[in-house]
Amino acid sequence: MSTIPYTILEDAPAIGKASGNEAALKIKEAIAQRGTANVILATGTSQFETLQQLLQDKEIDWSCVNMFHLDEYIGLPVTHQASFRKYLIERFINHVPQLKATHLIDGEADPAAECARLGALILQHPIDVCLCGIGENGHLAFNDPPADFETTSPYIVVNLDEACRKQQWGEGWFATLDDVPKQAISMSVHQIMQSAHIICTVPDTRKAAAAKACLENPVSNLHPASILQQHPSCSLYLDKAAASLLTV
Helix, strand or coil: CCCCCEEEECCHHHHHHHHHHHHHHHHHHHHHHHCCEEEEECCCHHHHHHHHHHHHCCCCCHHHEEEEECEEECCCCCCCCCCHHHHHHHHCHHHCCCCCEEECCCCCCCHHHHHHHHHHHHCCCCCCEEEEECCCCCCECCECCCCCCCCCCCEEEEECCHHHHHHHHHCCCCCCHHHCCCEEEEECHHHHHCCCEEEEEECCHHHHHHHHHHHHCCCECCEHHHHHHHCCCEEEEEECCCCCCCCC
8 A cells, every 4th residue: 555645547638637736736825825936847748738737727927936857868959859858848838938947957068067057056946846757667757776865966967777768769759779868867866855745647557567666565766756655745646557556
């Protein structure tokens, strides 16, 4: 039995609508309380409907919102279809040009310098809401197993394992497996866990084994997203396909 409150809904659009609505509510609450909100946005197929739903809320004052994101491939130009910067620009940023600030990961910059730059920024902006998913290998952001649960650096350089790279290829972002970069800049597990509230969406049968491992096994860096069991305010949404292997 999972210690994370989770909701099973019919399909990806349903969990996207629910997670997007919850994210909108948390952002508006933060703005009402402090006059600003700091958010982390994720990318990938799990976030399509979530971001669409979030954009439909016309009551959010985006000029009060600072945006960070989870991860980016090293060496991949922003023009590449798999670039997470491109993803966020096209699916989110272009639709809310009045954002207070956007802090994207530049995968073409010097990795160590970029980790330092973003780390200094995010430490000045305690995160109110983090959107994320779970990878087919159980990863959280690009923290593949065995994930580093110990480092307190906000952003780190990570090596992508074969399962992770096969997922990116299988989802159609790259023409061949060899085209998938082998390294990325990722927000660390520790930094993700500093978020006041985490909203995790997990669609598709491809994620069923990972969902079971991360929800029903003890916390382990071999199942990185299992760490969410220790977060005090995490909501998790699965569609029926992703929940198909859960015991309960």
